[in-house]
Amino acid sequence: xxxxxxARAGAPAVSGDGAVSGARGGDAEFQVELLRTMLxxxxxxxxxxxxxxxxxxxxxCHLYIGQEAVAVGAISAINLATDYVVAAYxxxxxxxxxxxxxxxxxxxxxxxxxxxxxxxGGSMHFFDAARHMYGGNGIVGAQIPVATxxxxxxxxxxxxGVVLCWFGDGAIHQGSFxxxxxxxxxxxxxxxxxxxxxxxxxGTDFRRVSSVTDFAVMGSSYGIPGSQVNGMDVLEVHREVxxxxxxARADSTPIFLEVLTYRYRGHSMSDPAKYRTPEExxxxxxxxxxxxxxxxxxxxxxxxxxxFSAMDVEFKVVCDESVRFAEESPEPELSALHQDVxx
Amino acid sequence: xxxxTFREALRAAIDEEMxxxxxxxxxxxxxxxxxxxYKVSQGLLExxxxxxxxxxxxxxxxxxxxxxxAAMAGLRPIVEWMTVNFSLQAMDQIFSNASKMRYMSGGxxxxxxxxxxxxxxxxxxxxxxxxxxxxIYAHVPGLKVVAPxxxxxxxxxxxxxxxxxxxxxxxxxxxxYSWKGEVPEGELVIPLGxxxxxxxxxxxxxxxxSKPLRMVLEAAESLAAQxxxxxxxxxxxxRPLDEAAIYESVRKTNxxxxxxxxxxxxxxxxxxxxxxxxxxxxxxxxxxxxVSGEDVPMPYNHSLELAAQPSVEKIxxxxxxxxxx
Numbered sequence: 001x002x003x004x005x006x007a008r009a010g011a012p013a014v015s016g017d018g019a020v021s022g023a024r025g026g027d028a029e030f031q032v033e034l035l036r037t038m039l040x041x042x043x044x045x046x047x048x049x050x051x052x053x054x055x056x057x058x059x060x061c062h063l064y065i066g067q068e069a070v071a072v073g074a075i076s077a078i079n080l081a082t083d084y085v086v087a088a089y090x091x092x093x094x095x096x097x098x099x100x101x102x103x104x105x106x107x108x109x110x111x112x113x114x115x116x117x118x119x120x121g122g123s124m125h126f127f128d129a130a131r132h133m134y135g136g137n138g139i140v141g142a143q144i145p146v147a148t149x150x151x152x153x154x155x156x157x158x159x160x161g162v163v164l165c166w167f168g169d170g171a172i173h174q175g176s177f178x179x180x181x182x183x184x185x186x187x188x189x190x191x192x193x194x195x196x197x198x199x200x201x202x203g204t205d206f207r208r209v210s211s212v213t214d215f216a217v218m219g220s221s222y223g224i225p226g227s228q229v230n231g232m233d234v235l236e237v238h239r240e241v242x243x244x245x246x247x248a249r250a251d252s253t254p255i256f257l258e259v260l261t262y263r264y265r266g267h268s269m270s271d272p273a274k275y276r277t278p279e280e281x282x283x284x285x286x287x288x289x290x291x292x293x294x295x296x297x298x299x300x301x302x303x304x305x306x307x308f309s310a311m312d313v314e315f316k317v318v319c320d321e322s323v324r325f326a327e328e329s330p331e332p333e334l335s336a337l338h339q340d341v342x343x
Numbered sequence: 344x345x346x347x348t349f350r351e352a353l354r355a356a357i358d359e360e361m362x363x364x365x366x367x368x369x370x371x372x373x374x375x376x377x378x379x380x381y382k383v384s385q386g387l388l389e390x391x392x393x394x395x396x397x398x399x400x401x402x403x404x405x406x407x408x409x410x411x412x413a414a415m416a417g418l419r420p421i422v423e424w425m426t427v428n429f430s431l432q433a434m435d436q437i438f439s440n441a442s443k444m445r446y447m448s449g450g451x452x453x454x455x456x457x458x459x460x461x462x463x464x465x466x467x468x469x470x471x472x473x474x475x476x477x478x479i480y481a482h483v484p485g486l487k488v489v490a491p492x493x494x495x496x497x498x499x500x501x502x503x504x505x506x507x508x509x510x511x512x513x514x515x516x517x518x519x520y521s522w523k524g525e526v527p528e529g530e531l532v533i534p535l536g537x538x539x540x541x542x543x544x545x546x547x548x549x550x551x552x553s554k555p556l557r558m559v560l561e562a563a564e565s566l567a568a569q570x571x572x573x574x575x576x577x578x579x580x581x582r583p584l585d586e587a588a589i590y591e592s593v594r595k596t597n598x599x600x601x602x603x604x605x606x607x608x609x610x611x612x613x614x615x616x617x618x619x620x621x622x623x624x625x626x627x628x629x630x631x632x633x634v635s636g637e638d639v640p641m642p643y644n645h646s647l648e649l650a651a652q653p654s655v656e657k658i659x660x661x662x663x664x665x666x667x668x
Binding site: 084086115116117118119120121125127128129134135136137138139142143144145146147148149150151152153154156157175176179180182183186187339340341342343 | 368394397399400402404405406407408409410411412413414415416417418420435436439440444445446447448449450451452453455484485487507508509
């Protein structure tokens, strides 16, 4: 079971062949930055889980732990001045990878007025218009047409950007996915559809509910090229998304990527994840994206365990500060209830 | 003044707004090459090209959502639904995305988009193509809902809707497209949220909107012949609702009949009737009456389908009930 997935996920835990293509390729500083962002996401979400346990955060809280390489590898491959990110509800990782401030995100999780969405969005609705981060969307698959519309604007205005449209394996059977791919193709829209296959749509193994298990063929149905990417390797994700984004921009065309990944936690905080075996989870933790990247960097002599420890301490402080900021921030005024219903 | 049809008035509004603002696009089924399922968009493809007049596949959820994304990113799309019945396929996009993006992002996004198409029964179209769905859209905070009753209002309200920074559901009707009326020359923009007194009167207030307004005016004429002077309030905009205009009229006439061709259960009509009952309680000389569609799916047979809808007779009867006449 897990073996199948590991094999599909491809790359061995530590690969010497991690060179990044393009101008920043192989650049040590860049690799450190990738690791930093992944670790920030990991530590931020661990702290969020803790705060959830303390009932500082309520409702649905979907953690991204295990999948960090996907958001980080991909978003580091685009330029948010002209490109866009449209994501689903497991959105903490994309928000941090887009450069949104951890303390403003933590405040949003706490429902405070200082949160990125002024405490009215919550975990599933992180937005940052200035950074072109268009959510944070809670209905499975409903963001896919929206992302496609953003790509329509890029093409209409001849802006030369690209949209990264994110969704999970659970969303791929929604009509919104199929309608969007068809239209993106007929209108030649610059968009990369990224199916982040973490293997479970909530508690359902995707192989139980999908007529095909190689999602790349879903793109082919609409004349859209597709390929599979190992989502546990941040450099591979970066390389593949960079190539896809460049092609989408240059040819003004949609591209489809299936990124194979795995979430360590349940679907949301209330899910004990009894639908999978401890062995399966352990096998994935052995190819942890942070460990892979760290080991690779240590092996190539650009990073040390001491560097990692220092980084860890740094993010502990960031998380402490985020929680302190969230705790001390005011609740929204009751008058906020009626604000922003209409423009 | 010039006389034009309802469809020509809508077309003029779209044409003028597309000419003044290149962020305005039109997309939907058959809007381009076919010149519109009801010919509202006739000639616009030729004038503005396929980048701005965009034919879509039959994918209501998809193209409605594409419009929403384009609007969030700065365009001003007009999404034409071939009929509002088909918008039910796109409801999640309208409810979960268009109406909530601004609120749940803490005010970061606007969704300046118009969803438009024919709503309500026409003739012989059967159950699935004859639904009057205003109550569903009016239920949702974050949406505006507009329903003109004549060509001049159609033009002025559509132009205002296109310029509005919120998602607007703009309701037309198949049978109205060929209706003619006088439309003022030159720029005509009618602010959303202003009701219009289509006929002043002192004995009873008749409140309606969209297609049934014409039969409300006929009923008023019939009542005049019987010595009853009815005031007709055309809501024009359902959300925002011009409550002040409604109350002012009812406080003058002390009697009120609301006409809404939708089903009666939890409808715009029943809501307006409740508002009047609550806010004008001391001024009313009779309980508020509601003339609605019958609480049944629309039948095909013409006699039955007419019986399922409001009529001049039903309105006159309701007026006589509130007048104890």
